[in-house]
Amino acid sequence: MNSHRHPVGGTIDREHPITFRFDGKAYSAFDGDTLASALLANGVRIVGRSFKYHRPRGIFGMGVEEPSSMVQLRSGPRSEPNVRATEVEVFDGLEAFSQHCWPSVNLDFGAVINFASPIFPSGFYYKTFMWPASKWMFYEHFIRKAAGLGKSATERDPDTYSKFYQHCDVLIVGAGPTGLSAALSAGQAGAKVVLVEETGQTGGRLNFDDEAVDGKPAQEWVYDTTQKLNLMSNVEVLCRTTAFGFYDQNLLGALERIADHRREPYGREDRQRLRMIRAKQVVVATGAIERSIPFSGNDKPGVMLASAARGYARRFAVRCGKKAVVFTNNDSAYATVSALKSVGVMVEAVIDCRLASPGEDALRHLGNTPLKQGFAISGVRGMRRVKSVEVSRFQDNGEVMGSPETLTCDLVCVSGGWTPTIHLFSHAQGKLMFDEEIGAFVPGEQLGSIEVAGSANGSMSLGACLQQGSDAGSKRSMDSGHKSELQTKIPQVDDSPVTPMQLLWQVPKTRRNSAKRFVDIQNDVTVEDIELAFAEGYVSVEHLKRYTTLGMGTDQGRTSNINGLANLARLRRSDIPSVGHTTFRPPYTPVSMGALAGGEFGTHLSPLRRTPLHEWHESNRAQMLNSGVWKRPFFYIKTGEQVRDAIIRETRQVREKVGIVDVSTLGKIEVQGRDAAEFLERVYINRWKSLPIGRCRYGLMLREDGFVFDDGTTTRVAENEYYMTTTTANAGPVLEHLEFYAQTVWPELHVHLTSVSDQWAGMALAGPDSRNVLGVLIGETEASNENLPYMGFLATRIDGVAVRIFRVSFSGELGYEIHIPSKFAQKVWQAVLEAGREWDIAPYGMEAMTVMRIEKGHVVSAELDGRTTATDLGFERMMKKDVDFVGKRLAERDALVSVGRKQLVGVVSLSGRPIPKGAQIVADREARPPATTTGHVTSSCYSPLMDKEIGLALIVDGRQIYGKELYAASPLTGRTVPVEVTHHIFVDPEGERTRG
């Protein structure tokens, strides 16, 4: 059934055959296969095309390191690009597609670029598309079209994602031999342990290496240890979970792929979960990744990492070829020989660049396979896949010499050594140092609560991994407060001595073999590209990376980085440590947008605040408006009415009769304590100690720099109790501002601040008949002008509910604000409507309120924009001269009091056309940007009362030019409206209505 699968062996479940499709063609596999192993088992060798040259690419690795075989997974809304075939667990019905090719992966027209590759060296775009500069956008269109890998789904993702916060004593990343050993000792010590493993099973390389632990196959030890961990209530083993980022204070981001290995999630299960794990101690046991050796033609399908070929053979019983050659500079690749033979692959020879004989264990794996010591592969023959290799004698000076020998093969297994996976340690700001023995960067000094152990720490032998893991687990559990009574037994392994590796960063080209030597297979970066970049002056590793795109792909150069650095070092005639390395940044592997968003999208993108009257508004035809995070009624529309009609009707209702509006969103702060008056005296520009109990006062606050911060009314409710209101937008910032001063600047003052914004709902009752309505509610005497004068306060009851009534007006009409405990808001609102029925009361919305406040010249955030002073807004007489307050000193600086500042004025349209909001004020009707402006329109509306288009504006020395004709020009709409500058209060400047 699978022509390239050995009939026995592997850990796949042969009892459960499954069917999947690749590029539309059906193939068979077994439960336990990855997409890569299944494709190899079916003889599929070309899986994708390279990024730049569209060269055919096969499967190169076996896991997260895979640079080549990226596929488009699934179709429809669950379609996902750039998924490594090596990490996809095959399920019945899986669909995968090759990407970055047309019309097919086997016949890709884009491959024509490969033939023209000599004219596409690194930096090609920068050199070629510089002129003319104006055409860049034109070029970019085509470059973008040619580039890119895969396509995002265009339909809405049907799955759900979530977030999950977790805390533990010891977090262990990686469940290979080191991680399992660490988890066991930490778990036995009683620490709360989380063990995360990015693949679907624990064990790491022990799953496919022919190793023995305690005299038994290593897989048995993995199974037993995992079982023990699963039985410990203090240990959580999370497979299919990748720790992708290490953040401050030991916070690690981990992506758990809950249902990626199934056709779709079960029931209400999330597809993926973003775990944010805060650990007291962290053990990084992320292992090491095998690297390649750049030689001519080393990217052809059929060339793969020796460990991958070994893994496919041992774990999946897959034959990656029929006849293989192993090319290595170290002992580890020899195990591939026995693995390949075990599934029937003929191994033609082992090519070892070292002259020294390999270690005893390596020779055991070699058996009777020919060994060519002191040789290297100098070239690969074959167009679309390996057909043979040329082997040349390799000299100590790094040169090849003599006539090459041709070996027929269809599989080349390469091992250039192992590179520790130190990404997480690096995210945590750990410093790296170069280990000459293994030719890779390893962790330098260990960080306080982070320990890197095993292969990730540069220790490649199994015995060392088990020992380091156990030690790390014990130490880290102890550091988190858990000491084991038992000494964890370290399993026995037979680590025979190995012959040191010979560092080999590239095999020189020969006259016969001048094909490209790839360093970065994903981004098509070759040794020649690095040489060219160096010749052009890119001698810094960071510049080299950006110029050549070395290590910038989705694989982040896991198999290529060190080869790139080494080749740069060779060209610079320096060593690798002095070249340095690029910076590792999260995420280690891509994280889906779905997981990052979790459930926070759509209506949950940001939280919504609703007033206690929200339901009433919605059921009474209010058009709701998002105002910051609040939902507020914009207007209430009647059948057959246009928006403008509704706003005009509501405005007239208040001006002529009585209306009621929900003002619950106002910020409200209770200021209490024996120094409350003194505190207010210091934060407001005006006086407060003189305010009698039962009276309100308008107050203005400045920032420290002298500009206006916020305004509102504050009421003295009791001797040492004040009730402050703020603008809706500044409710939070004002409380923070006040708390800052109370806690840090004037801690000697006895003052307590409490936000009561949610405690009190608010409604403004406004209009000539408002007192009549209030009289019905609380009695005529109580509501009289004598008992409740302008800026007066009354604590009373409406329908048995204790309420606070303030005689203040934002509309410019006779008005009252009634504040009610939120849970009784609807009851009182209904009572007010009932009481006002005789006077034809009606609700009004935010827009009518805005119209009336513009008519009255009241300022809001449009005018309090952080650039205006109290003087600009006409409040200069409120400012205390003799007492200090926040912002006073800087409000008096020359720049803030000199002539030539913009001042608040009114503007009236002379053409009858609406005044554009945000329009610039210019003196010349024909002015076009860039033009000198003298101000800008802050707010504008149609005034039903005046039957005119009016607005508020900030104009330079505006109060000196009342009556002058200027122009409100909007560069956005292209409209220019002639306006007359007026006083900013259009309605009732003497305040007779509000005080009446």
Added chain:
Amino acid sequence: MAEGRSIPSVALQERLVETLFQIHGLESETAGDILKDFGIMRLPHDRTSGVGNDATLMWNGPGEWLFESEFRLAEETLNSLRGLFVSTDATVTDLSSARTIVRISGSSRRDFLKKGCPADVDAMTDGDVISSLIGHFTATVHCRSDCFDVYVLQSFGTDFWYWCRQNIREFNI
């Protein structure tokens, strides 16, 4: 059934209380005398709560406590406390309408909270109180023996309820 062995489940319930106050400035030396009528004999330690006669005092930040009573009437209790505080610098503010309280119970209640709360929920025991976030929402979380009470601003109450409903799905099969 012991937690962790039962069928995953979470139950949500809005909890209504008559009285919820913010108290500032109580001194540990005198608080027991002042609050003894409510059965609260001492100030709770940081991040914990104390229970009296239909009265719970919850730590709510340095020098701040939430006073909660299920049945005591807010207005009367407020006047009573103000009377008790008259010779001190302590103050009390009525927040009885200012919070939506959601009770979260069921065997998976901790896992449910972990979907939005970055604090160490597993470390909380009966009586512990934290101020943290749940999803987007600032919340006070009070751990009780068999449930959690989560206090959010009343204006966010509806949206928090929606958040809970969305995140409860996986636990209630």
